[in-house]
Amino acid sequence: MSSREPNHRLAAVMAEAGASNKGLARRVRDAALRHGAHVGTTHVAVQRWLDGSGIQPETAAYVAEALSSKLGRQVTPADLGFTGVSTPRQLPAGVPGYAASLDQTLGALDGLTQLRPSAEDGDGAALLTDAEVDSAVLSWMVSRPDGVADVPDSRRVGMRDVMAIRTATAMFTRLDFLYGGGHGHTTLRHYFRHEVLPLLRASYSEKVGTALFAAAAEIAEVLGWTAYDIGDHALAHRYFVSGLRLTQVIDDRLLGSTILANMSHQANYLGQTARAARLARAALEGCRDQATPRANAIFAAHEARALSSAQDVAGASRAMNEAERFFERAGTAEDPDYLAYVDEAEIIGEFSHCFRDLRRPAESLRFAEQAVTQTDPQYARTLGFCRMVLAQGQFLNGGLESAVATATLAVDEGESLQSARFVRYVEDFQREISAYSSTPAVRALNEKVVAARAELEE
Template sequence: MGACGVGGSDAGGRTTGRRPNGQLGSWFLRSGWSKGELARQVNRRARRIGAHHISTDTSRVRRWLDGEQPREPIPRILSELFSERFGSVVTVEDLGLRAAPQAPAVSGVDLPWAGPQTVSLISDFSRSDLMLGRRGFLGSSLALAAGPALVEPMQRWLVPTPAGDRPKAPPEPVTGLSVPELELLESTTAMFRTWDAQCGGGLRRKAVVGQLHEVTDLLQEPHPEATTRRLFRCAAELAELAGWMSYDIGLQPGAQKYFVLALHAAKEAGDRPLGSYVLSSMSRQMIHLGRPDDALELIHLAQYGSRDCATPRTQAMLYAMEARAYANMGQPGKCKRAVRMAEDTFSDIGLEGGPEPDWIRFFSEAELNGENAHSYRDLAYVAGRSPTYASLAEPAMRRAVELFAEDEEHQRSYALNLIGLATVHLLKKEPEEATALAQKALEVAQRVRSERVNTRLRKTVDTAAREFADVGEITDLTDLLTAQLPESAEAV
């Protein structure tokens, strides 16, 4: 749908020559927002990315609808807000707005698959994030990729790097890292991962980005091949974690960029299981953005690329994510099969022996139950709020909540599964049980700096308030949520 109308007018009724933005107007009308609510959301998002100079009001929103082109980062903010509202990617162009020109270092996902370029891109992007992210300029330079524009470049992960493109190790390295120094880098990454699970993505994201930038500095020095691969593995883990933390606090375009760079680094490290893990994170983001078809393509790519080298724990995690994608596509038969495969493969853990990488340690019995329960819960929504699928979700979700309640390390997962169980009770028309669980989740959310937790909790309570407005406990919880839960978590 294109822009319509023959011209706008100013406050005095004079013709301005602008045409109303019909595309933005259509999305705005379907959103159900008022002009004031959209202005408030733009201001909140701007503050979260550090663009404190932005102060939008209803008259400014009216001018955008009348055809005025806002300056960056507002087009990107509007794209993110409408994407979240409709559960699918809504680009700047879909809104009839003009995107700012993008610098090569921070735009697109179709990047060269070569070691030196990967190091340079990670270095440039992490430096830009550290220097400019607080003021919002980094976010305004990014756009989410989806569909073939995302999936096709990622397929090149499996194409062997031509021998002539591989960096040659020096015969006598000019510099070198000792084994204890490498182990310290790796243990620091594991520590950051633990902090993220305990405290959410908002507290230590900048520290992770800074560490990633330091590793790219090391990668620009000559090392033996084994050391270079180990450093690339460290860079891949840190870039994935930076992406995951960005995703957790709602910085979706930046999260996707970090994931893509992490996959490039994993390829240079020759670590296909790690690459499959990065692809699973990208898949989870696509489910969150309402793109289950893309999520499934990414998971199948991960499974194919690591089929002969991933541990049972990693394979079980990939099957669980496959089930989530099928659930959101409304394919119950394939979803149930993937759930069974995840459970069967998880039961093989420990049979082969040998240590597992730290990045997959999170996928515990609690996580398995939580993922499979969310698959059935998602099926219930896709199937028109089916009580049958909600009943399938309940025992696994309850088991996940019980296990996470005893796990001090994974508090964000505890909160997310409390919220998930609350949604199951809402599907079963049990508002009192849902309210009690949501109130527990609120207590955890106040300790965990995660916009993802906050957003899901607000949506769940809003749903309960709409459907069960006469239940006093829900009214009380709504008031408590407004008073105790901050509206946004600013990235640090």
């Protein structure tokens, strides 16, 4: 709706349902999560809608679903006064999981990269099922490489083209680490569709083709990661699986396993701990011949994260020990550039998350302190995550004042992050300290968060 008049329809339906601003916000977040999406709706956002502010189409659908569930009858966005809200976009028709052919993969990627920028906040589209994910992993594990061949075409691809893609990948990866997935995803999608996909259908020698598909798979992985970071999990799934399929062309097992590890990370974030553990194990098993110690360290760390979330203390401890042993040999092999972020601070940070999820706050605090100290500022989002884990550890160890100070610093330093994941860290911490909301420091933090969110949404 474009009018700034109060939204009386929404107010009436909320009153009928007996839903408070906070209660509706919680139900909207839950509805989004059922669709594999994450929205940062708070009672402040609900009040803005009541006052007549606009709303994203996807969020309007979640509001309608939440109130429909509460009332036991169907409610549409129009019933709630959200006029002019278009239907949420649908992911393009195509291969739901792992493509049988390269042509299908390129067709699916072409469709994905045509999605409108306004649809990037999660769309309710279905996540891939466990069966689809397991089938994709098995297909990748056992399929023979497609290989590349020198075929005649009007456009001839050279190594200069491949280097341009690698340079762009490095730039977008740096943007992602510094400012979150929201800053570069739209531009990256446009670049991939108009600059990368045409090259994959052009002419190239075997040497150039091998390098080209490696570069294309890597930038597809970055597309998946940025979609994940902005909360568009269904889209991220499809980018990851399409990138995995591209690695099959040239049998790049290491990059394929890296994509599986990223899918494990996402599954753990969504609470799919069994899937997360399977994907991490597949990453470890899938590239034994090509794996470097650094790669195995992060794969094992992701397995530890999944097992920690599942409260498997013995399994998580074993995986953390494995990750530590692998990382001790990280300097003994040459790694691809996309593993450069896997330094000691990254592994320590993963361990801090593990101990937090295992409800061992003293150890989580110790590792989080080290991670914050050692994390390179170029990994600003990672530093923000570690600061929020540190704040949780400080709070659980009885230091409310120091915890709020740490969280406040994280919000200050992370105010430019367009990352749904960082927002969730902050919201989780706010819920943990909600019993102390009347204290001046907590109240000041909450006000700072509201202001930062409003500035990002402008």
